[in-house]
Amino acid sequence: MRKIRQWGFEIGAVLFTIVVFWIPFYFILVNSGKDPKESSLLTMSWASNSQYWENIKTVVAARDFMLVRAFINSTVLTVASIAILIVLCAMAGYVLQRRTGKLSPLFNFLILAGLIIPPAIVPTIWVMDGLGLFKTLIGLILIEVALGFPFAVLLYKGFMSGIPREVDEAAVIDGAGGLRLFFGIILPLLQPVTATVVVLSSVTIFNDFTNPLYFLPGSDNVTVQLTLYNFQSQYVTQYNLLFTNILLITIPPLLLFIVFNKRIVAGMTAGSVKG
Amino acid sequence: MNRIFKRTYSYWFLLPAAIIYFIIFILPTMMSFFFSMTRWTLSDWEFIGFENFITFFQEQSLSIGFKNTLIYAVVTCTLKVALGLLLGVLLTSKIRTKSYLRSVIFFPTLVSTIAVGIAFSMMMHPTQGVINTALAAIGIDGPDWLGDTRIALLSVAMVDVWKGLGFATVIYIAGILSIPAEYYEALQIDGGNNWHKFWNIIVPLSRPATNSVIILAFIGGLRSFDLVWAMTKGGPGFTTDLIASIIYKQYQGGFYGLATAGNVILFLVVTALAFPLYTYLNRKEVDL
Numbered sequence: 386m387r388k389i390r391q392w393g394f395e396i397g398a399v400l401f402t403i404v405v406f407w408i409p410f411y412f413i414l415v416n417s418g419k420d421p422k423e424s425s426l427l428t429m430s431w432a433s434n435s436q437y438w439e440n441i442k443t444v445v446a447a448r449d450f451m452l453v454r455a456f457i458n459s460t461v462l463t464v465a466s467i468a469i470l471i472v473l474c475a476m477a478g479y480v481l482q483r484r485t486g487k488l489s490p491l492f493n494f495l496i497l498a499g500l501i502i503p504p505a506i507v508p509t510i511w512v513m514d515g516l517g518l519f520k521t522l523i524g525l526i527l528i529e530v531a532l533g534f535p536f537a538v539l540l541y542k543g544f545m546s547g548i549p550r551e552v553d554e555a556a557v558i559d560g561a562g563g564l565r566l567f568f569g570i571i572l573p574l575l576q577p578v579t580a581t582v583v584v585l586s587s588v589t590i591f592n593d594f595t596n597p598l599y600f601l602p603g604s605d606n607v608t609v610q611l612t613l614y615n616f617q618s619q620y621v622t623q624y625n626l627l628f629t630n631i632l633l634i635t636i637p638p639l640l641l642f643i644v645f646n647k648r649i650v651a652g653m654t655a656g657s658v659k660g
Numbered sequence: 661m662n663r664i665f666k667r668t669y670s671y672w673f674l675l676p677a678a679i680i681y682f683i684i685f686i687l688p689t690m691m692s693f694f695f696s697m698t699r700w701t702l703s704d705w706e707f708i709g710f711e712n713f714i715t716f717f718q719e720q721s722l723s724i725g726f727k728n729t730l731i732y733a734v735v736t737c738t739l740k741v742a743l744g745l746l747l748g749v750l751l752t753s754k755i756r757t758k759s760y761l762r763s764v765i766f767f768p769t770l771v772s773t774i775a776v777g778i779a780f781s782m783m784m785h786p787t788q789g790v791i792n793t794a795l796a797a798i799g800i801d802g803p804d805w806l807g808d809t810r811i812a813l814l815s816v817a818m819v820d821v822w823k824g825l826g827f828a829t830v831i832y833i834a835g836i837l838s839i840p841a842e843y844y845e846a847l848q849i850d851g852g853n854n855w856h857k858f859w860n861i862i863v864p865l866s867r868p869a870t871n872s873v874i875i876l877a878f879i880g881g882l883r884s885f886d887l888v889w890a891m892t893k894g895g896p897g898f899t900t901d902l903i904a905s906i907i908y909k910q911y912q913g914g915f916y917g918l919a920t921a922g923n924v925i926l927f928l929v930v931t932a933l934a935f936p937l938y939t940y941l942n943r944k945e946v947d948l
Contacts, residue, residue: 395757398750402764405822409779412790416782427788473677484669492674499685501934503883505692505923506907507916511702512688531684534677553668563668592772594886599911613774624782631775638770646763 413635417628424625440629447626451604452612452633459609461522462597463590466529467583470537473530474582475575478541479567483553499535506599513600525601529590537582544578545571584645588638609634689927696924700917712921721898722922725906729929732817732888732902733881739821740828740877741870747825748832748869749862762833766826773823777890780819781806806892809899816891816900820884828873835869836862871941878937882930903929 408429416424417440419432445452481492509528510519518524548571556566594610601608613630696712698705716722751762768776783790784805792802805815843861852860885904888894894901894909901909903926910919 395755399757406764412783413779427782427785429790476673477677480669480673501879501930503926503930505688507911507920508688508691508695527680528684531680534681557664557668563670588770594774610772610774635771635775642767642770
């Protein structure tokens, strides 16, 4: 009897996830294979005349291959931001954990402030404009770094406390200076938390919509999230292309999810509870 | 030794991050207080005192964002805590489909918010949408989820919960797994049932997880922009406008001073609510 109840419960849970979590994705999948007229009905049925390949070609070629440019921009943005974030935040987390003094409360406050306070948008645009970085990819990279900094530093700082000081002392006795100690010994030891930062930040930055919207306007600089926004206004009734676009830009996070599923969950739990 | 220590852990290591953080985050935040009191064209400004703030609270289309933001943050945060805790308990219990369930609940967290918003706004179409078609099949006349002024904000909030629940659940899973087994053993000796286990052990001892979820969900709710923008653009009327979407609309309209005033208001709301909440929750945290 107990066993039957257990099985009933499990089947119920799985059915529930199918209804609640699978249907939205199924909906996108079926509608991206239809012709404009059929997809505008917004039904859940399979395309009577499936045309995935045509839709993909149309979406990719639309507006002078905007989606291709967007994928290049988003990739550059994500990779560069993460590379800078890792080096700078690991360095900061390392010093902030090892060296405590009068300034520590101030640093901790600034990091907490960065986690909580919403960025002041128009003044940021004004500053970026003054530096000649507004509407440039480099400018947006720096913004993603500045906004991703507090969380990544917290992760690194938390992880540093698990690396014994004896490691540093041994290296110093062997004559290593600060730079050699950090880049030669500490940074490689931080590899698990680096993996977490890579996964979490790449999802955040790749999926970011708000910052590119404000800081990187213009169709040359478009990022993948903004292609959706442009499509929606341009193809008001061509739902099939909109869904195809959604499908295409969901592929990178999906791949990441498949490869790193366990790691993401483990890393997130480590970061969010102890952080 | 002290000299070596200072050289090894040199503050120079902080400098590159500090420069970027200062110029791009701290400096604009400080300047926003000044520019919120100006009529501003980016190249030129005129000091007008608190006029922008007065406009913000006098015009109903703007002040509604203030109320909506609070409702949105409280609703999404409450649901994420309640459902996250329940799912956390469920997914740390002895069920076979655990790893499948964990993955499937977590996946929406990784998908683009805009994509999710667009897909749901199509599914919430009043006559053709999947949700109302399904409801009609069982004889329920579904509402116009995004077109009805009374429920549009809540509809968007539900999608926010759908997307963010995986994150809350994962935090709870970690929190619940870190409860030492001795507590359960003690309960068993005392003859407690599952209900006692939930209320007397899991709820109090997963407190750090609850705090993380509350803080993250609440701040996230207050700062929300992209989901509401993808689903309703603040409409119908202004009934789903949040402070963040108002900032964007004023920015688009070229009202930079007013947009910055919106930013300062958001700053003050977040600071006034989130900092005290943060210190309060952290003080009451129990040690395991």
